[in-house]
Amino acid sequence: MRLQNKINIRFLMVTLLVFTVAGVILYFTLGNVIDHNIRGILKSRKTNVILYLQHNKTDSILFGSPDRTIFIRQIAKIVDQSIVSDTMAYDVREMELIPFRKMVFTTTVANVCYEVTILQSLLESEDLQVIIFYFMTILFILIILALFFLNRWLSNKAWKPFFKSSALLKSWKIGENKQVHFDVTGISEFDQLNKTLEEMIEKMQADFINLREFTENASHEIQTPLAIIKSKVEMLLNDQTLSSKQHLQLHEVFETAIRLSRMNEALLLLSKIENKQFAEKSDISFNSLIESRLAYLEELIDLKKIKLSIDLSVPFIVSIHPMLADILLSNLLSNALRHNCSHGKIIITSGNNEIFFSNTGDPLTIDPLKIFKRFVKQSTSEASNGLGLAIAEEICKLNALSLDYTYQNHLHCFVLSKKFKN
Amino acid sequence: MKILVVEDEKMLSDVIVSYLKGEGYLTEQAGTLDLGTQKVNLYQYDCVLADIGLPDGNGFKLVAEIKKCHPGTGIIIISAKNSLEDKILGLDLGADDYLTKPFHLSELNSRIKSVLRRRKFEGQKELVAGKLRILPENRQVYVQDELISTTKKEFDLLLFFISNQGRVLTKESIAEHLWGDFADSSDTFNYVYSHIKNLRRKILEKSGVEYFRNVYGTGYVFEIGNIR
Numbered sequence: 001m002r003l004q005n006k007i008n009i010r011f012l013m014v015t016l017l018v019f020t021v022a023g024v025i026l027y028f029t030l031g032n033v034i035d036h037n038i039r040g041i042l043k044s045r046k047t048n049v050i051l052y053l054q055h056n057k058t059d060s061i062l063f064g065s066p067d068r069t070i071f072i073r074q075i076a077k078i079v080d081q082s083i084v085s086d087t088m089a090y091d092v093r094e095m096e097l098i099p100f101r102k103m104v105f106t107t108t109v110a111n112v113c114y115e116v117t118i119l120q121s122l123l124e125s126e127d128l129q130v131i132i133f134y135f136m137t138i139l140f141i142l143i144i145l146a147l148f149f150l151n152r153w154l155s156n157k158a159w160k161p162f163f164k165s166s167a168l169l170k171s172w173k174i175g176e177n178k179q180v181h182f183d184v185t186g187i188s189e190f191d192q193l194n195k196t197l198e199e200m201i202e203k204m205q206a207d208f209i210n211l212r213e214f215t216e217n218a219s220h221e222i223q224t225p226l227a228i229i230k231s232k233v234e235m236l237l238n239d240q241t242l243s244s245k246q247h248l249q250l251h252e253v254f255e256t257a258i259r260l261s262r263m264n265e266a267l268l269l270l271s272k273i274e275n276k277q278f279a280e281k282s283d284i285s286f287n288s289l290i291e292s293r294l295a296y297l298e299e300l301i302d303l304k305k306i307k308l309s310i311d312l313s314v315p316f317i318v319s320i321h322p323m324l325a326d327i328l329l330s331n332l333l334s335n336a337l338r339h340n341c342s343h344g345k346i347i348i349t350s351g352n353n354e355i356f357f358s359n360t361g362d363p364l365t366i367d368p369l370k371i372f373k374r375f376v377k378q379s380t381s382e383a384s385n386g387l388g389l390a391i392a393e394e395i396c397k398l399n400a401l402s403l404d405y406t407y408q409n410h411l412h413c414f415v416l417s418k419k420f421k422n
Numbered sequence: 423m424k425i426l427v428v429e430d431e432k433m434l435s436d437v438i439v440s441y442l443k444g445e446g447y448l449t450e451q452a453g454t455l456d457l458g459t460q461k462v463n464l465y466q467y468d469c470v471l472a473d474i475g476l477p478d479g480n481g482f483k484l485v486a487e488i489k490k491c492h493p494g495t496g497i498i499i500i501s502a503k504n505s506l507e508d509k510i511l512g513l514d515l516g517a518d519d520y521l522t523k524p525f526h527l528s529e530l531n532s533r534i535k536s537v538l539r540r541r542k543f544e545g546q547k548e549l550v551a552g553k554l555r556i557l558p559e560n561r562q563v564y565v566q567d568e569l570i571s572t573t574k575k576e577f578d579l580l581l582f583f584i585s586n587q588g589r590v591l592t593k594e595s596i597a598e599h600l601w602g603d604f605a606d607s608s609d610t611f612n613y614v615y616s617h618i619k620n621l622r623r624k625i626l627e628k629s630g631v632e633y634f635r636n637v638y639g640t641g642y643v644f645e646i647g648n649i650r
Contacts, residue, residue: 223502227524231437
């Protein structure tokens with residue numbers, strides 16, 4: 001829900017409440033005023049009737065007024081009391097039953113007792129209720145309309161800087177190292193927000209770059225100590241005086257150091273790719289690169305008795321850094337080889353703007369969606385560091401390629417395809 | 423054979439030097455670009471191992487300097503940076519090889535030998551080990567003057583072993599020597615095993631001598647000492 005709408009709803013609710021209360025108060029207040037008024041009218045008419053009786057001493061005194069609102073008749077005995085009550089009566093002009101206020105009193109003029117009934121129409125007071133209701137309703141609708149237009153105007157105009165900032169933020173990505181600049185809006189709240197955002201973005205960018213540099217430097221610095229460990233252990237492995245048990249343990253140290261250095265190398269490569277250190281691109285034919293990589297792997301493929309079927313007739317040319325192309329294909333090919341079974345198959349086919357790498361192998365035990373995540377690996381195999389596919393994906397991301405995984409007909413299939421910008 | 427090790431990390435330099443001494447080389451050390459430059463200007467070395475990231479400058483300068491005063495010296499760059507650009511730059515400047523840290527000492531040793539063979543003996547030299555005679559240029563192996571057929575990998579493997587005679591070669595370093603970056607699969611150890619098995623058989627058939635010794639769980643040693 002938009003903020004403006006939220007505010008409007010509250011506002012309307014309060015307005016409705018206020019209008020209702022005000023309407024009720026107005027109704028009763030006006031009612032009282034009218035009541036008071038009618039009482040005054042009745043009083044003055046009473047005086048008029050008495051005066052009239054005093055001045056017209058005729059027998060024809062018993063009559064009703066032509067508008068049938070005053071009735072006078074002679075009575076025997078005076079009741080010293082006037083009665084005021086509400087009643088319904090037929091109105092000639094309105095031609096319907098309408099409410100009246102009736103006043104009945106007795107008076108003595110020249111020793112004759114009269115009873116006078118005065119009727120006063122209450123139609124006005126009933127109309128009042130209706131008028132108040134309509135008035136309030138119309139006012140309420142007007143307020144809603146006003147709010148609606150105000151809202152539109154506010155959204156378009158007053159909130160403009162806000163939407164502009166929000167669009168800027170949406171387009172901003174960390175790591176792109178793009179400067180974000182917000183315009184001065186002249187509205188202190190927005191300017192304050194923009195200033196804070198600008199500072200925050202600057203800080204985030206600096207932190208991000210620092211962190212990336214740190215990762216790269218750390219991986220880099222680790223290589224030399226690892227070289228020392230490996231070399232020292234390699235020297236020790238040649239020591240004839242060691243027992244075979246010590247020898248084995250030493251070899252484990254050696255193995256672990258190698259694993260560590262491989263992992264470190266892969267991480268270093270990842271951070272280099274992320275740091276865009278492979279920006280120079282040239283057109284590389286993946287077809288010939290795959291063929292040369294496969295020639296290199298020929299023996300490994302033969303030894304595992306894997307059947308290779310390749311159809312690279314459709315050319316697939318990508319603008320990419322040569323080393324990245326090499327790493328990408330090496331990773332995909334060694335992945336197809338590593339997770340293959342003995343006497344399995346590797347099928348590589350090129351199509352229009354895509355290359356398929358399929359291989360036999362046990363189904364995944366991990367979530368296929370996580371296959372490109374770092375350190376996610378199928379086996380507990382020590383040989384795999386779980387970074388190969390992460391690197392492959394990262395390379396694709398930076399070179400307008402997409403890499404997708406499917407498992408169909410007992411084949412793991414990686415599809416490398418070109419992304420087109422519309 | 424004189425080798426200069428230019429490496430700022432003292433411990434790494436020391437371990438390389440002690441390994442190379444074991445191989446019978448004369449070695450010298452330099453920890454800075456300045457000292458390295460001085461040394462290559464003063465003396466002639468057969469091979470220089472040059473680190474790229476030196477505290478007082480870039481090792482590429484050293485490569486250029488060596489090329490200037492002693493063009494015949496073999497140069498192997500040892501760098502912590504595995505970058506294609508650096509590799510190309512180094513080789514363009516005249517380095518013979520480029521090795522990325524962390525490397526296996528046996529690999530370094532084999533590279534040094536290969537460089538020395540090419541540099542000092544114009545690749546003509548034949549290697550003799552026991553009853554084996556190897557012509558590295560022609561990629562031929564003779565056992566008691568009889569040519570045996572070897573696959574490319576088997577030849578590389580034999581050369582690697584002969585370059586590191588009497589040393590324990592771990593499965594990992596063999597795999598890395600043969601397959602480089604693809605060596606990270608545990609399958610490769612089976613391949614190492616099967617290559618060695620074939621090589622052993624071929625040599626044993628012709629010579630009747632077992633040169634390879636299995637070091638349990640670790641790797642293999644090529645020895646000719648125990649048959650003398």
